[in-house]
Amino acid sequence: IVKRKNRNIIIGSVLTLAIISGGYYFWQNNQAKSEKDTVQTVLVQKKDIRNTVQTSGKVVSNLDVEIKCKASGEIVSLPFDISDYVKKGQLLVKLNPIDEQRNVKQAEINLGQSRAALVKVQQDLSLARANFSSTKSQVAIELETAKIQAADLRTKAARSRNLYLLSTQRRLAVAQVETAQIQLKELQDRANRAKALFQQNKLLSQNEYETAVSQAKQAQIELTNAEIRLKEQDTNNKNEYDTALTNARQADAQVKTAASKLAQQNNSSIELDIKGQDIKAAQSKVETDKIALLTAQQRLKDTEVYSPINGLVTVRTAQVGQIISSGISNVSGGTSVMTLSDISKIFIDASIDESDIGKIKIGQEADITVDAFSTQKFKGQVRQIAAKGTNVSNVVTFPVKIEITSAN
Template structure:
C-alpha cells in the first residue's frame, strides 16, 4: 500500500504541473495544427448490444454423398441405352443392354455340360449299386459253400478214423479206407476253394470302394459344371447393366453401338460407362489453412453461398476434419467436409463452387464495440472513453455473460490517456510519444480543440474484459455498460502513424513523449 501511494503522489503532481502549463500555451508534444488534426482523427461510438460471430472463411466444392463409376462386367456391343445425363434413376433400374449372343451360347454350353455330368454321375451310382448287390449275394453263397465244405471235411475225418479202426479189426479192406480218404481229400479241396472265393470277394469290395471314389469325383465334376452354369447365367445377366444406387446420372461416356470391354478381362480396367451420384445429401469439401484449422471442429455451424444465388444463404454443419494436412507450394491446408441442410438440395448442384463461413464461435445479445476501439497493453485490454463519460460502478451488470465486480474510480484515475504509453491496439500500435489527449492546447474557456464528446476533448482508458472477436466487433464481457461512449482513433489517418511522428516528422513530446509522464511511468514500472 505504501509503495502504491509513493507511486501515485508523484504522478498526480506531474499531471497537475502539465495541466497548469497547458493553459499558458504549453503543448503535449504537438502544435496547434497537430492538436486539431488529432482531434479530427478521433471519433466516438457507443457500446451496443448485439450478436457476434467468429468465422473462418474458405472456398470449396459441392459434392454428393456418393459417386459411383459404372462399368460393365460383360463385354460386347451396346444395343440399348436407357439413361441420359441428369436422368433420375432408382436402384435396379435398367441402364444399358449389351448384345447377349455370346453369353447366351456360353450359357447353353454350360447347361449341356452340366446335363452330361449329371448323367455320368447317375450311371456310376447305378452300376455301383448293382455291383454292391451282386457282392452281397456272392458273399452269402460263398459263406454257405464254405460251411458245407467244412462240414464235409469234418464228416470225412470221422469216417476215415472209423474205417481205420475197422481195418485194424480186419472187418474192412484197404480199398474201403482208400475211398474214404479220397473223400476227405475232396472235402478239404472244396473247403479251400470256398476260402479262395472269400478272398476274391475282398478284392471285389476294394474295387467297389474305388468306384465310390469315382462317384465322388463325378459329383465334384457335376458341381463344377453347376458353378460354370451359374457363372454363364450371371454373365448373361451382366449384359443388362442396372443402377447400383438411387440417384442422378452425372456423366455418360458411351454411345449405342459402341463395343465395351469388361474390367475382369481387360488389364486397362474396362470401359467406363456412366457415373451416378447419390444426391440424397449434399456436402461441401473445402481446404482450410493450417493457421485457422485449430478453430474448426465437427459440429460447428457453417454458412454457404454460391455465385448462382448470391442473395441466398445455405446452412450446414462440419462433419469431418482431416487428420493430416496437404502441402502445396509450401502452404499446408487441411480438408474439411461439411454437410448441407436438406433445403440446399433443391437449389444447389454437385460441382458448384461454394463460399463457406465456418462459425467457430458465436454469442448473442452481448455488449460489443468496434474491434479497433480495443486497446491492449501488457496482456490487458482497455477502452478509451471521454473523461466526462459515466463510469461503471462496482457491482453493476457489465454484459450478458459476466457479473464480475466493477473497477473503482480511484483505480481508473491512474489509467487516463495522459498516463499510458506504448499502447498496442488491435490492428494499430500507439508508440511512446503519441499522446491520447486531443484538445487541451488552449487556455481555460477558450473553446479550442473541442472534441466530439467533452468540450476539451480529453479522454482516458478504462480496463475491460473482452470475449470473442468477429466481423469487426469485439465482445465486452465486463468494464462498461450499454450506451457508454467510447473513443477510437481513425486508422485511416495519415498523420498519426505508428512511428509517433507528426505530419512534419517532428517527435511528439509532452506527457506521452520521451521524458514526459509516460516515460516516467514506464521507468517506474
C-alpha cells in the first residue's frame, strides 16, 4: 500500500450540453423534370460531455514518523519488523540501560554531596554571626579623633614653615642670592661681548678683555657664597618646622592605624557577606545537581522508545546489537531506527501542468488506477492544491494532493 509507484489518475469535470439539430431539405425543380429527395430525422437526446485531466503520481501515507533515540547505546530489543502494524504506546526499541543507570547513581551522589555542603556553609554563617562582636563605633571614634589631631598638627607645621620662610634673615639671604644671580648674568654677558670684540681685529685691548672675564668669575663666586649663606640660614632656622612636621606625620600615621582597624571591622562584615554568598552558591549547586539528576533519570527513560502513533513499520534501518547514537547530542542528528507510517488515510501526490491547473478544484472527484490492481478503479477527492508551481526544465507543474476515498 505504501510503496512509491506511479499511478494513473483521471480528474474529470462533467459538463451537460443539450444538442438540438434538425432541418429539412427541399428541392425546387425549375427544370422540366423534378426529383424528390429523402429526408432523415433523428430524436433529440441529452448527453454528458466529460472534460478530463490525466496525470500520474505516487501513493503516500497520511504521516511518516522517523523513530530515533534521545539516548545512545546498544539495542537489546527491537520487537517489530517491516510491515508490522504497531499501536500507539507499544515498545519499539530498547537500549542497554547500564550506562544510564550509572549516570543516575552518580547524579544522586552529586546531589547528596551538594546538599551536605549547603548545610555546612549555613552552619558556618550561623557560627560567624554568633561570634561576631562589632566594635565599629569605637574604632570610628578613634579614627575621627586621630583625623582632628592630624589636621591640627598639619596646621601648626604649615605655620612654622611660613614663620621661618618669612624671617628677616632668610629674606635677606634670598635677596642676596637673587642680586648675585642678576649681577652674574650681566657680567657674563659683558665678558662674552668683550671676548667677541677682542677677537675681532683687536677692537678691545687684552687688559679690558681679561678684566671683564675676571669680573664674571668673581660674580659667580659671590653667587655661590650667597647660596651657601641661604642654605645655612635654612638649616639653622628650620628645626622648629621639622619638629612640627614630624608631629604632623606621626598624627597621619595614627589616622592610618585607626583606619586600618576600621577596615578590619568592615572586613569582618564583608566575611559575613561572603558567607552569605557562599550559601547562595551552594543553593545554586543543589539546584543544578537536581536538574542533572532529573536529566539522568530522563535519559534512562529514553533508553526505551514507544510508538507515538498507530501505524505500519515501513522502514527499519537498525538491528539488535547495533550501537546507535543519540538524536539530540550527536551533530549528525543521531541514528534512525525505523519509520512508522500512518495509513488511516492514503493520498496521491500528483503534479498538474499549469495549462490544466485551472480545471482542478478542491473537493473534485478523481478516478485512480494502480498497476497492482489494473482492472480495478479507486475513487478519490482533491484535498490540496499548491498555490505556487514548481519549474523543472522550463515546465511548470502544480503539486496536487488527492485523498483515496474508496472503502476498499
